[in-house]
Amino acid sequence: MKATIERATLLKSLSHVQSVVERRNTIPILSNVLIEAASNGCVKLMATDLDLQVVETLSAEVDTPGETTVSAHMLFEIVRKLPDGSQIQLSAADGKMLIVAGRSRFSLSTLPRDDFPVINESELPTHFALPTESLKQIIDKTRFAISVDETRYYLNGIFLHVLKNGEGVMKAAATDGHRLACVTVSCPAGAEDMPDVIIPRKCVVELRKLLDECEEEIKISLSASKICFDLGHAILTSKLIDGTFPDYTRVIPTANDKLLKVNPKALMQGVDRVATIASEKTRAVKMTIEPGKISLSVTSPENGMATEEVPGEYDADHLDIGFNARYLLDILGQIENDVAEIHLAESAAPTLIRDSDQSAALYVLMPMRV
């Protein structure tokens, strides 16, 4: 193999592939990036952690087609430190890859291409395309709610499914049992009969990084066990979480009759301030809601007390309710309008938060006892 690649091009692709590679690996080849140089001037970079695989394609001057694998982090660091504008020559032979640019020469040990594990991208019967903006919205509005509790592995991702009632609706949801985020988009053609899938957090994170550089539409293929995102310059393939997502629609309240309208930024700032006093563990903030006024308060035996008033529009009965400040801030941070709708029932009941009844996203927050 022998190919020459412009530094900026190589660096960008390597930054994508190396972030899929885990820092510690018991299987040595998983630390490596697979480099395939084809005679048509295409160079492919591939990395995997056995669950998630990324393939980047870039153009290069290929003298000798061929393939090899070298340490992804090492190659990334070398290319990062080379001067901007460098032409980088990669050549592999005899178990070594030589990297030459200007007065710098590096020789890295390689591992054989044949040992590199590849996730098969075929046998994915469902095909559809989503606008890049829809996919961004799905991820941005839900990923904060993905559970980090590994014992509830079926909550460690975003649940994507299509309603089978013929309404033409696709829904994405994430929850950790304390809060739920749900986004509704129109069902793209081809996805009508797709199986319900749970996309793992790492796939979500890597996918989101790539989306900023993507064109209008993302082609998605999936089966019940795998999903593949074709982003043009990159293809991301991931195993899906093999589990059953709980029936989250049952926790979305439909009869919360007390509506509070509030400026989300003003409420966030107030909650953030009074939460300074809250103990690290519970982070509980109490909201006392009366017509025209929300009082936020925190009492902590060790630290003291804090109160703050925030204006709000409300004409139902007086209500005291407590929330985890962190969770409430996460959700309020998602509201885009100047007014957030907070639909309440009572102190112990799930609360619904959204921009308006027109918005694609809705959030459910479980209260805390305060």
Added chain:
Amino acid sequence: MKATIERATLLKSLSHVQSVVERRNTIPILSNVLIEAASNGCVKLMATDLDLQVVETLSAEVDTPGETTVSAHMLFEIVRKLPDGSQIQLSAADGKMLIVAGRSRFSLSTLPRDDFPVINESELPTHFALPTESLKQIIDKTRFAISVDETRYYLNGIFLHVLKNGEGVMKAAATDGHRLACVTVSCPAGAEDMPDVIIPRKCVVELRKLLDECEEEIKISLSASKICFDLGHAILTSKLIDGTFPDYTRVIPTANDKLLKVNPKALMQGVDRVATIASEKTRAVKMTIEPGKISLSVTSPENGMATEEVPGEYDADHLDIGFNARYLLDILGQIENDVAEIHLAESAAPTLIRDSDQSAALYVLMPMRV
């Protein structure tokens, strides 16, 4: 106590004092800041870790003079989160301090002022003043070399002393046994007979933060056990390290007869690149120096090999020498000219690095076997 202070003023002072407060304290009052409001409109904030004490003075509208102590980090966080432009009212009574600004109210528990430990700033017989720029230079050029090895506590600071030979020279030095940094400034009036002192790292770090906002001159008072920096708006008092700094002048080579002149930036970039390959532990880079050429190389059994050439001016005998890349980069980063002078003797001998023979700072680096 009752006083009203503008948020920006209070925030700036609190950011200084709270950084002296350790995050974990076995003595509760050490987590607190002492607030003293005087009838002349002066508010003093004081914090200490028993070794280092900072006192900030700011102007306020004082209704009722008085004093109290509250959690420094808590007060800092509250003030930080209050809106810019707020007028913040502090009032203390009955074991509580009330903080009121706009619609926000906080009540923090206090501890009695009398329990607050104070480092006595009197009994410091030596008095002199240093230009702020000289003090910045002393710190900036030496602090990277301060040892972090707590078993060699006498190296955990900057050694400051005046040559007793009547040359009118003050010297500052820091070393960790692998590298040494030394700065020479002219001896200020009043410092001629000062005792040799070792200023602890934490004092150096906090002092440096404050210097950017300081006027032309810093008034320094010291004894053999304490040092006090009067910065105008703030007074920093620190205990000195009770130990003997080694006679570092003996390791500064005087007969290194091989002179290499090199662009420090070019050498840094080269060293940084080849060091990518070096094992995390040794970080060893080999320099092969010949007339007109420096070859940098690293060989690592696990990672591979790297070489790079850097142009340099040299007309002595061929020399192979190894350095810890991190240490060499630290020193080269201090060179301000376009040319660094590297004075070499042989592979196992200390190397002298400096801007020129006119420069106030010089560095000594011990080589490594490669």
